[in-house]
Amino acid sequence: QVQLQESGPRLVKSSQTLSLTCTVSGGSTSSDGYYWSWIRQHPGKGLEWMGYIYYSGSTYYNPSLKSRVTLSVDTSKNQFSLKLNSVTAADTAVYYCARGFGNYAPLDYWGQGTLVTVSS
């Protein structure tokens, strides 16, 4: 059974960089065909897809965030990571990592999510 788990600081100061890591178990970040995504959900709101990364390092970022987001993958640790810089209170959200088989595919496994609060 594939499991994903987000980790990282729950509180980030405004203007700083939010950093989260997703650890994958029961599956491999280097498996051919799987794309690893980050999605966020503002409190009580809908879902915003932030981008994905492939094990090769190939990425696609949501243009709404493109200038601030960076994804990376460490296949030796079976992890992939998110960095979002210059955060503001508007970046306070639950951040999820998820997996899709293909870059145009549904997201079949999700982490439990982690609430990150941006404080001034």
Place this chain on the structure above:
Amino acid sequence: DIVMTQSPDSLAVSLGERATINCKSSQSVLYSSNNKNYLAWYQQKPGQPPRLLISWASTRESGVPDRFSGSGSGTDFTLTISSLQAEDVAVYFCQQYYTTPITFGQGTRLEIK
């Protein structure tokens, strides 16, 4: 970006009755070369991540009860729960993965009447 619009925003249905949620995309998500609709439905319960229920507009995921069904093509889609159970109380989202950026509907909150 493809805009996904769900209706209604909230819905109250009696136990055992049918629940219907609609999703409309701002452009077609039907890929003509394989005749597949790049549309998924998710269920989200409080404090939990979204759970994939249906992919390719109508393919139920393993373990999803058969009271859940998806239909539609092109730009108009429907999630139907044939006989509402108490455990179906949740927010439901549609999602298109036809093109990037992937986008979701705003969600429909389903409650018991």
